[in-house]
Each structure stands twice: as structure tokens, then as C-alpha cells.
Amino acid sequence: MIDKRIDTVAQAVADIPDGAVVMIGGFGEAGSPTELIHALIDHGAKNLTIINNNTGNGEVGLAALIGNGQVRKMICSYPRSSHSKIFPELYRAGKIELEIVPQGTLAERIRAGGAGVPAFYTATTVDTPLADGKEIRNIDGRDYVLEYGLKADYALVKCERADRLGNLTYNKTARNFNPIMCTAAGITIVQSKRIVTLGDLDPEAIITPGVFVDRIVEVSVPVIESRLIEEGVCYP
Amino acid sequence: MTVDNSKVKGWTREQMAELAAMDIPDGAYVNLGIGIPELVTKFVPEGREFIYHTENGLLGMGPAPELGQEDSELINAGKKAVTAVPGASFFHHGDSFTMIRGGHIDVCVLGAMQISQEGDLANWSTGAPDAIPAVGGAMDLVAGVKTIFVISQHTTKNGAAKLVEKCSYPLTGKKVVTRIFSDLAIIDITPEGFRLRKLAPGVTYEDVCEKTDAPLLPIKEN
Numbered sequence: 082m083i084d085k086r087i088d089t090v091a092q093a094v095a096d097i098p099d100g101a102v103v104m105i106g107g108f109g110e111a112g113s114p115t116e117l118i119h120a121l122i123d124h125g126a127k128n129l130t131i132i133n134n135n136t137g138n139g140e141v142g143l144a145a146l147i148g149n150g151q152v153r154k155m156i157c158s159y160p161r162s163s164h165s166k167i168f169p170e171l172y173r174a175g176k177i178e179l180e181i182v183p184q185g186t187l188a189e190r191i192r193a194g195g196a197g198v199p200a201f202y203t204a205t206t207v208d209t210p211l212a213d214g215k216e217i218r219n220i221d222g223r224d225y226v227l228e229y230g231l232k233a234d235y236a237l238v239k240c241e242r243a244d245r246l247g248n249l250t251y252n253k254t255a256r257n258f259n260p261i262m263c264t265a266a267g268i269t270i271v272q273s274k275r276i277v278t279l280g281d282l283d284p285e286a287i288i289t290p291g292v293f294v295d296r297i298v299e300v301s302v303p304v305i306e307s308r309l310i311e312e313g314v315c316y317p
Numbered sequence: 318m319t320v321d322n323s324k325v326k327g328w329t330r331e332q333m334a335e336l337a338a339m340d341i342p343d344g345a346y347v348n349l350g351i352g353i354p355e356l357v358t359k360f361v362p363e364g365r366e367f368i369y370h371t372e373n374g375l376l377g378m379g380p381a382p383e384l385g386q387e388d389s390e391l392i393n394a395g396k397k398a399v400t401a402v403p404g405a406s407f408f409h410h411g412d413s414f415t416m417i418r419g420g421h422i423d424v425c426v427l428g429a430m431q432i433s434q435e436g437d438l439a440n441w442s443t444g445a446p447d448a449i450p451a452v453g454g455a456m457d458l459v460a461g462v463k464t465i466f467v468i469s470q471h472t473t474k475n476g477a478a479k480l481v482e483k484c485s486y487p488l489t490g491k492k493v494v495t496r497i498f499s500d501l502a503i504i505d506i507t508p509e510g511f512r513l514r515k516l517a518p519g520v521t522y523e524d525v526c527e528k529t530d531a532p533l534l535p536i537k538e539n
Contacts, residue, residue, distance in 0.1 A: 108373045108410075109396040110389055134410075159453040162396065169449050181450045184372060185414030185457030192411040203418065204460040208491035210444075211456065253407055254374050255390035260409040288409070305389045 085247045085297045086276060090120035093270045093298045097126045097235055100153075104132040104191065104236040104262040105143060109162065110306035112255035114239040114272045115142040117298070119316055121237070122146055128153045132191070132233060134184060134258060136160040136168035139310035145317070147171065154178035156231070158187050164310055183211065186228055188261060193230035195264025195293075200229045236266030239303065240289070243273035244280075247294025248287045256288065263293040272300040326519030327500040333468050335360035336515075337426055337498045338367075340466070345423040346370055346416075348458060351395040353468045354426035368404075370422055372413050372454045377405025394454065417454070418461040425462040427455065429469045429494075431484040434531040436494040436506035438467065439486035452489075459490030471499035471528050478530035480504065480511060501525050509534060 087093045094117060097103065103121075107113030122145055129152050136155055137144030146152060148167040160168050160179060171177040182190065183205050193201055202225035206212040216227040238259045241252040249271060251259060263269045276299045309316075328336070334356035341347060341357075343365040349355055358380060361367055369378040371393040378393060379400035387398035401407075416422055431439040438459055441452045459465055472478055480497065496514070497504045502525045503515040512534040513522060526533050 109392065111373070111392050111396075112390070159451045161449050161451050172449055173447060179450075181452055183452050183456040184410070184454035185418050185461075188410035188414050189418075205418065205457045207460070208488060209456060210487045211452065251407070253388065253391045253401070254371075256407055256409050257374050258410045261411045307389060 084245045085291070085294060086245055087296045087298050090116050090272065090298050090300065091123060093117065093296050094120045094124050094237075097121060097124060099126050100128045101126060101234040102130040102132070102232075104233040104258075104266055106236070106238045106257065106259035106262050108134050108254065108257040110138065110142070111253075112239050112251070112257050112259050113142055113306060114237045115304050115306055116300045117237040117239075117270060117272050118142050118146055122149050122151070122317055125151070127151050130154045130156065132156045132187075132231060134158050134187065135162060136165055138162060138164035138306055140167065140315035141304075141309045142306050142316070144168065145315070147177065149317075152177060154180065156180040156182060156187070158182055158184040181211065187231075188258065190228055190231040191258065191261045191265045194232040195261060198230055200227055202227055231265060233262070233266040234268065236262040236269045238263055238269060238271045240271055240273045242275045242277055242282060243271060243294075243297045244277055244282055244291070245297070246279065247271070247289075247291035247297055248282050249273070249289035249294065250282060250286055251288055260289045263289045268295045269293055270296045270298070272298050272303065274301055274303065275299065327517040329500075331356055331359070333498045333500060336503060337466050337468055338362060340496065341365070341367060341424050346376070346421065348372065348417065348422050348425045348462065350425070350427040350455070352428045354428060355395070357426055370413075370416060371399070372417065372458075374408050374410060374413050375399070375401060375405060376408070376416070377402045379405070414454070414457055417457050420461055420463065422462045424464045424466060425458045426466045426468055427458065429467045429479060431479055431481055431486050432467055432469075432494050432497055433484045434480070434482055434506070434510040436492045437484050438465070438489045438494050439484040440489050442487050444487045455489050459493040464495045465493050466496050466498065467494050468498045471501040471525070478528060480529045480531060482531040501528065504533070507534070512537060
């Protein structure tokens with residue numbers, strides 16, 4: 082029998098080693114698997130490369146993981162926001178590496194990585210500094226930049242509903258990077274607000290088919306990062 | 318030459334957004350950048366329907382919800398709470414940028430730090446050594462969307478020209494801007510360079526030339 086359910090977030094992330102490449106879903110706080118990130122802070126794996134659109138907010142979730150000194154390198158499109166202060170400080174001090182990737186190129190690199198496509202050409206970044214040193218090819222009269230697919234050792238993902246096979250549905254704009262990250266990681270770990278009985282998810286409504294998912298933990302009342310920040314919470 | 322600023326009236330942020338909205342055709346799929354471009358939603362001309370795309374995965378974005386009705390999982394690219402209109406759809410980032418890069422979004426309205434006379438746009442980094450680069454989706458938008466409108470004050474807070482012969486800041490994209498809506502004028506990017514399309518009330522051609530660091534062609538007489 083296939084059963085991908087795990088009892089606790091701590092167990093779900095327990096084997097993530099030092100030096101791992103980890104994709105973390107979410108766009109800002111929407112879709113951020115904050116409980117899994119906090120479990121990764123408790124677990125303590127270091128020297129991580131993290132792939133996320135942003136760099137976290139306040140001193141919770143991804144920002145706290147970075148602040149705890151566990152992240153060697155960030156791959157992201159937008160490393161600052163009104164509530165992000167930890168990353169900018171470390172970056173200016175030269176203590177963390179940054180690979181800046183346009184948001185659409187980041188998404189496509191992840192999708193390509195998950196789809197077994199090693200590289201692709203895109204018009205995004207042509208004639209900008211972000212294309213420096215990259216291969217340019219002219220196709221049908223237009224220049225394109227060669228970009229490589231991205232894969233990770235682990236993905237941390239948040240969803241709305243899941244079943245024991247790992248079929249997933251999402252909620253509104255909390256979907257964002259989560260479905261494509263599920264496809265691009267060796268081990269995909271999901272926190273779901275509900276784990277439902279097999280057959281309860283409408284096959285027409287499933288966004289992530291279970292083949293892309295390895296572990297599911299139920300987190301029925303996930304924290305909302307902006308509320309934690311308002312309350313002045315610093316994790317751990 | 319000094320300009321007496323008290324005589325320059327110009328357009329407000331809302332008026333700039335309204336003018337941009339008037340130039341968007343009925344039925345357009347529109348992506349709005351953060352800041353003044355967001356105001357475009359308030360000024361959809363009578364009889365026209367626009368569908369708003371926000372790159373974090375929503376087509377059919379509606380206005381901000383009433384106070385207390387915010388949903389932390391229903392936000393726009395600026396990470397502000399929004400609503401979904403009837404007929405809206407949600408999708409993941411791969412599909413969202415398929416819409417953008419694949420040429421399915423008709424109009425994008427963005428802010429700018431500098432725009433060159435050839436339509437080059439700089440809006441993501443000053444290139445300063447201590448600046449933290451943050452590009453977001455801007456480079457994908459200018460590479461993939463057919464019509465790029467810029468809404469921006471004509472000069473910086475310090476009075477420096479934003480419309481220039483050549484951008485000194487790192488580019489977001491080359492030859493991408495279609496039309497500029499500033500507080501002083503509407504200006505088209507043409508093969509010949511900047512061309513004045515419309516002057517704001519109380520503003521003269523000479524006023525605009527004075528605040529533009531590149532040649533400005535006068536309004537084309539038909």
C-alpha cells in the first residue's frame with residue numbers, strides 16, 4: 082500500500098542533509114510552508130542553497146532560516162520587500178550568496194528541471210546585465226538567452242488538501258510556485274491543511290498528481306506569517 | 318534657462334492612470350505594475366472590459382477587499398490583498414509566465430526609473446554597489462508583452478530627467494516601451510525618438526523639452 086503520510090513536520094524534514102538544495106514554495110507569505118521551514122530550523126541542516134521567489138519577511142519562516150545562518154546561497158527573483166531585513170543585512174555584509182533570476186525564468190527553469198528538459202532559450206534578459214556571460218542564439222530573427230533547468234534535492238510545499246497518494250489541491254494565489262517545485266525535487270515534502278480520504282479529491286480538480294509527491298504532513302491550522310510579524314514573533 | 322514651476326500644472330497620479338486606461342482597448346488582458354499603474358483599475362472607460370493578470374497566478378483580479386475581508390492567500394504581485402472577479406482563474410507560476418512570455422497578455426503598465434528615446438527601460442536597479450538587485454517579473458513582462466505603457470513622474474524627486482538619450486542604469490529591456498504617461502505629457506516612442514502626443518493642462522512644449530534629456534519631436538499634425 083502506498084501511504085505518503087508522515088506524523089510530524091519534524092519527521093518529514095529529518096533527513097535533509099547539510100549542503101542540500103531546497104526549493105521552498107510560496108510567493109511572499111501566500112503558499113509558504115512555514116511549519117516545514119520552522120521544522121528545518123529546528124533540524125539545523127546548514128550550508129543550504131534555497132530556491133524561493135523572495136527571501137522571507139520579518140524573523141519568521143524563510144527569513145528566520147536565513148537569519149539562523151543555515152543558508153549559503155539564495156536563488157530568487159526579488160530578495161527585498163517592505164518587511165525583509167535579515168537578507169539585506171547578510172548580503173551587504175558578504176555573508177550570503179545571491180543568484181538573481183527573473184521571476185518567469187525562475188519558474189521556467191523549475192518547470193524544465195521537473196520535466197527533464199536540461200535547458201531552454203528565452204528572450205527575457207536579452208541586452209541586460211543578467212544575460213552577461215550567457216549563450217545567446219538568434220532564432221527567426223530574435224535573440225534569446227540560454228537558461229538551464231533547475232532541480233533540487235528537496236522541495237517544501239504547502240497545499241490545501243491532499244490524499245495519502247500525494248494528490249494535491251491548492252488555495253487561490255497560494256498555488257504560485259508550489260506545483261512546479263513538486264515536480265523538480267528528488268524528495269517533495271508537503272504540508273496540507275487537510276488530508277482527505279482517498280477518492281474525495283475530484284480527479285478533475287487535482288493540480289499536482291501524487292507521482293510528484295513523497296511525504297505529506299497535515300498542518301490543519303497553519304500560521305499566517307504577517308500576523309506573526311505583527312505580533313513581533315521571532316523564530317525560534 | 319530656469320523654469321517657473323508655479324506655472325506648470327500637469328496631471329495628478331490619478332489623471333495619469335486614467336489617460337493610460339483610455340488608451341487600453343476593449344477586451345485587453347492587462348498586467349499592472351506596482352505603484353501608480355495599480356490606479357488604472359479605477360478608470361476603466363465606459364463600455365470597455367479589461368481582464369487583469371497578476372503574475373503570482375490570478376487572471377481576473379478585482380479591487381482590494383473591504384477592510385477585514387482580506388485573505389492572506391489572495392494577493393497581487395505587490396503582495397497586497399485583492400479579490401477575484403466572476404470568471405477569474407488561478408494557476409501556477411509556470412502557466413502565469415506562459416501567458417506573459419508567450420505573448421498572451423496584451424498590455425502591461427509599468428513604472429520607470431529611466432526610459433531612453435529608443436524605448437529602452439530601466440526600472441529594477443540603480444546599479445549602485447550596495448544596491449540589492451531585485452528584478453521580479455519586469456524583464457519577462459517587457460520581453461513578452463506587446464504593448465508596454467509607462468506611467469511615471471517626468472523627472473525624479475531631485476529634478477533629474479527620466480526621459481534620456483541613453484539609460485545610465487542597468488536595462489530591464491531594450492526597445493520595449495510603447496508610450497509614456499508622465500505628469501507633464503503623453504509621449505510616444507517612435508523610430509525617430511520621443512514624440513509628444515498630448516500636453517498636460519498648463520504645460521507647454523518648451524516646459525517638457527526643458528525636463529527631457531533627449532530631443533522631443535512636437536505633436537504630429539494629421
